[in-house]
Amino acid sequence: MEFFRVYGRVLGLLRDERRLAITLALANVVVAALQFYEPVLFGKVVDLLSNARNETTATLWSNARELLALWAVVGLGGIVANIVVSLQADRMAHRRRLGAMARYFEHVLVLPFAFHNAQHSGRLLKVMLTGVDHLFGIWLSFFRENLATFVALFVMLPLSLFMNWRLALLLIVLILFFAAANAWVVGKTDKLQARVEDHHSELASRAGDALGNIHLIQSFVRLAAETRELNRIIGETLAVQYPVLNWWALLSVLTRAASTITVISIFVLGTWLYTRGEASVGQIVSFMGFAAMLISRMDQASGFVSRIFFQMPALADFFRVIDHQTTVPDKPDGIDPGRARGDVDFEDVSFSYDGLRPALRHFSLHAPAGTTVALVGPTGAGKSTALSLLHRMWDPQSGTIRIDGIDHRDIRLESLRRNIGVVFQDSTMFYRSIADNLRIGKPDATQAELEQAARLAEAHDFILRQPQGYETLVGERGTTLSGGERQRLAIARALLKNPPILILDEATSALDSVTEARIQKALKVLMKGRTTLVIAHRLSTIRDADQVIVLDQGQIVERGGYRELMEKGRVFATLVASQQIGTESA
Numbered sequence: 366m367e368f369f370r371v372y373g374r375v376l377g378l379l380r381d382e383r384r385l386a387i388t389l390a391l392a393n394v395v396v397a398a399l400q401f402y403e404p405v406l407f408g409k410v411v412d413l414l415s416n417a418r419n420e421t422t423a424t425l426w427s428n429a430r431e432l433l434a435l436w437a438v439v440g441l442g443g444i445v446a447n448i449v450v451s452l453q454a455d456r457m458a459h460r461r462r463l464g465a466m467a468r469y470f471e472h473v474l475v476l477p478f479a480f481h482n483a484q485h486s487g488r489l490l491k492v493m494l495t496g497v498d499h500l501f502g503i504w505l506s507f508f509r510e511n512l513a514t515f516v517a518l519f520v521m522l523p524l525s526l527f528m529n530w531r532l533a534l535l536l537i538v539l540i541l542f543f544a545a546a547n548a549w550v551v552g553k554t555d556k557l558q559a560r561v562e563d564h565h566s567e568l569a570s571r572a573g574d575a576l577g578n579i580h581l582i583q584s585f586v587r588l589a590a591e592t593r594e595l596n597r598i599i600g601e602t603l604a605v606q607y608p609v610l611n612w613w614a615l616l617s618v619l620t621r622a623a624s625t626i627t628v629i630s631i632f633v634l635g636t637w638l639y640t641r642g643e644a645s646v647g648q649i650v651s652f653m654g655f656a657a658m659l660i661s662r663m664d665q666a667s668g669f670v671s672r673i674f675f676q677m678p679a680l681a682d683f684f685r686v687i688d689h690q691t692t693v694p695d696k697p698d699g700i701d702p703g704r705a706r707g708d709v710d711f712e713d714v715s716f717s718y719d720g721l722r723p724a725l726r727h728f729s730l731h732a733p734a735g736t737t738v739a740l741v742g743p744t745g746a747g748k749s750t751a752l753s754l755l756h757r758m759w760d761p762q763s764g765t766i767r768i769d770g771i772d773h774r775d776i777r778l779e780s781l782r783r784n785i786g787v788v789f790q791d792s793t794m795f796y797r798s799i800a801d802n803l804r805i806g807k808p809d810a811t812q813a814e815l816e817q818a819a820r821l822a823e824a825h826d827f828i829l830r831q832p833q834g835y836e837t838l839v840g841e842r843g844t845t846l847s848g849g850e851r852q853r854l855a856i857a858r859a860l861l862k863n864p865p866i867l868i869l870d871e872a873t874s875a876l877d878s879v880t881e882a883r884i885q886k887a888l889k890v891l892m893k894g895r896t897t898l899v900i901a902h903r904l905s906t907i908r909d910a911d912q913v914i915v916l917d918q919g920q921i922v923e924r925g926g927y928r929e930l931m932e933k934g935r936v937f938a939t940l941v942a943s944q945q946i947g948t949e950s951a
Contacts, residue, residue: 371673371677371680371681371684372503372673374684375500375503375504375680376503376504376507378461378465378500379457379461379504381461381464382457382460382461385453385457386457388449388453389449389450389453389454389457389508389512390508390512392446392449392450393446393450393508393512393513393516394516395442395446396446396447396450396513396516409432409647415645415646415647450508450509451509454504454505454508454509455505457504457508458501458504458505458508459501461500461501461504462497462498462500462501462504463497465496465497465500466493466497468687469493469496469497469683469686469687470493472686472687472689473489473493473686475691475695475778476689476691477691477692477693477757477758477759478753478758478759479692479718479759480689480691480692485569485570485573485574486573487569487570487572487573487574487576488566488569488570488573489686490569490573491565491566491569491573492566492679492682492683492686493683493686495565495679495683496679496680496682496683497683499676499679499680499683500680500683502672502676503673503676506669506672510662510665510666510669511665511666511669513662514662514663514665514666518540518662525652525655528648528651528652529638529643529644529648529652531634531638531643532631532634532635532638532644532648532649532652533652535627535630535631535634535656536627536652536655536656536659538627539623539624539627539656539659539660539663540659540663542620542623543620543623543663543666543667546616546619546620546623547616547667547670550612550613550615550616551670551674553612554608554609554612554613554674555674555677557605557608557609558609558674558675558677558678559678560605561602561605561606561609561678562678562679562682563678564598564601564602564605565602565679566682567598568595568598568599568602571591571594571595571598572595575591575595609675613671616667616671617667620663620664620667624656624660624663624664627656627660628653628656628657628660631649631652631653631656632649632653635648635649635652635653636649692759692760693757693758693759693760693778695777695778695779696774696775696777699775699776699777699778699780700771700775700776700777700780701776701777701780702768702769702771702776702780703780704784704865705768705769705784705865705866706734706769706865707734707735707769707784707865707866707895707896708732708733708734708767708768708769708770708896709730709731709732709755709766709767709768709866709896709898710730710731710732710765710766710767710770711728711729711730711731711751711754711755711764711766712729712764712765712766712767713727713728713729713763713764713765714727714728714729714751714754714761714763714764714765714766715727715728715761715762715763715764716750716754716759716761716762717762718759720762723919724747724750724919725747725750725751725754725761725919726747726918726919726920727764727920728747728751728764728919728920728921729921730751730912730914730921732896732898732912733896734865734896735894735895735896736896736897736911736912737892737896737897737898737899737909737910737911737912738897738898738899738910738911738912738913738914739898739899739900739901739907739910739912739913739914739927740752740898740899740900740901740914740916741900741901741904741907741913741914741915741916741937741940742915742916742917742922742940743917745918746916746917746918746919747916747918747919747920748900748916749870749900750919751916752868752870752898752900754766755773755785755866755868755898756781756782756785756787756868757773757774757778757781757782760774768781768784768866783862783864784864784865784866785864785866785867785868786806786859786862786863786864786866786867786868786895787859787867787868787870788852788855788856788859788867788868788869788870788888788891789855789870790870790871792843792851792852792854792855793843793851794839794840794843794846794851794854795839796838796839796840796841797838797839798833798835798836798837798838798839799828799831799834799835799836799837799839799854800812800815800835800836802839802843802854802858803815803818803819803835803854803857803858803861804861805858806818806857806858806859806860806861806862806863807861807862807863810861812835814861815835815857815861816835818857818858818860818861819853819854819857821857821860821887821890821891822853822854822856822857822860822887822890822891823853823883823884823886823887824850824853824854824856824857824887827850827853849883849884852884853883853884853887856884856887856888856891859891860890860891864895865895865896866895866896866897866898867891867892867895867896867897867898868897868898869888869892869897869898869899869900870900871900871901871902904937904940904941907927908927909927910926910927911926912924912925912926913925913926913927913930913937915930915936915937915940917936922936923935923936923937
């Protein structure tokens with residue numbers, strides 16, 4: 366049942382081109398019918414020649430011309446139908462392959478952090494590329510081979526029963542044997558092949574992990590260890606794969622033997638029927654042609670079943686990703702409020718990543734438009750979680766977050782995130798030019814706008830020192846740039862986006878004091894006139910914040926202005942004092 370479910374799902378992806386698919390299906394009906402008729406014509410020619418002594422030469426040639434003319438029409442019709450199938454099936458398969466890739470890519474990009482945190486990017490890429498290649502192969506096989514095989518079975522067998530039911534029974538037995546043998550081998554090997562696919566996914570994840578951390582591997586002399594681990598997985602993959610291959614090799618031997626026995630049986634039974642006057646030589650020849658054609662078709666069908674079987678786990682992975690429902694659904698009738706004023710409210714918000722340990726508990730906060738709120742506290746206190754909930758990387762289990770008084774779950778995701786800019790602690794970059802990375806904030810930005818934003822972010826000068834200036838490629842994840850340079854580009858990117866709400870997620874914590882001073886200058890320009898929520902590592906950088914929220918174990922333990930909290934001498938003051946002591950001792 367799993368086989369038919371996956372196969373039906375693959376064919377269902379062609380619904381956008383259903384008219385062409387129906388046309389190709391009809392062409393396959395024509396191909397199958399004409400191919401069936403060729404052995405019949407050949408048998409009639411044999412019968413005509415067998416009875417030639419009883420006919421006049423004129424009658425013989427007249428009958429021969431009719432048969433040859435009909436044969437020519439059948440052959441020409443088959444050629445035209447095959448041309449239609451070959452040309453259009455290839456083009457449609459290529460279109461749908463790229464369409465399926467685009468659909469998968471778009472779907473994966475909108476899935477939330479909860480999904481991506483549990484997946485390796487190398488595995489997701491492998492699932493996409495392997496899946497669409499298998500889809501392409503199935504679509505081509507269906508229209509080039511399989512559909513004609515199904516039609517041939519439904520056309521050939523009933524007609525062959527009318528021609529000679531005894532000989533036709535041998536063909537039916539052969540088909541039943543093929544079907545039973547394939548079902549038997551699939552039942553023996555389906556779980557084994559699923560394990561094989563798991564190992565292939567592990568290979569992709571392991572290789573992707575290594576390639577993404579090449580500096581770590583070389584610095585810690587991990588080359589031999591990583592290679593050894595990869596070879597171990599390869600060995601396990603082959604150990605599981607070989608038994609599967611053995612079963613399918615056995616199936617090939619059995620079906621080939623059954624085909625040979627069927628052909629011999631048709632000859633023997635046909636000869637016996639001929640001696641009894643119950644079959645003509647032409648009928649025997651026709652059934653030999655049917656058998657050859659049927660064996661060829663069944664071999665194709667068996668090979669196709671084998672391919673689908675080996676591909677099923679990968680296709681199941683592909684559809685599993687496609688079927689994955691986002692935990693932050695976008696409402697179809699969501700609100701697009703345009704540019705927000707920037708009022709932010711958290712109302713009794715609670716959230717847990719695993720449903721067991723709370724990351725945020727009864728969190729409430731009001732940030733009026735244009736003000737700056739700093740979130741401080743130890744690692745794991747819930748600071749990043751709160752701000753991730755604001756731009757809907759996750760949704761809270763309880764409570765409400767409002768933007769300008771509107772529940773942010775009622776706002777279209779695109780509109781919500783258009784109004785929020787984020788500067789992360791580790792501002793990664795695409796492996797594209799500096800200009801392309803800046804335009805992420807504003808795709809239609811002009812060169813003058815890029816340069817203005819870069820100047821405000823203290824980035825213009827170092828960009829001009831790059832080999833190709835703004836057109837310089839920055840390497841994967843921006844590895845050709847320093848941490849300070851990436852942060853300044855991230856700030857310039859946010860300036861171009863010009864959002865009314867800004868999130869600074871420890872944007873300077875990984876920088877030295879000199880670089881941090883330059884970044885702080887750029888950040889002040891960026892924060893001006895915006896509602897800014899800051900996660901601060903260095904507490905001395907939030908002296909000008911309108912509010913300071915102190916979190917511990919997901920709860921607010923203190924709130925107020927910087928000076929107010931320092932004068933209270935409680936949790937925040939203790940944090941500042943401990944940080945100052947650490948700085949002085951360093």
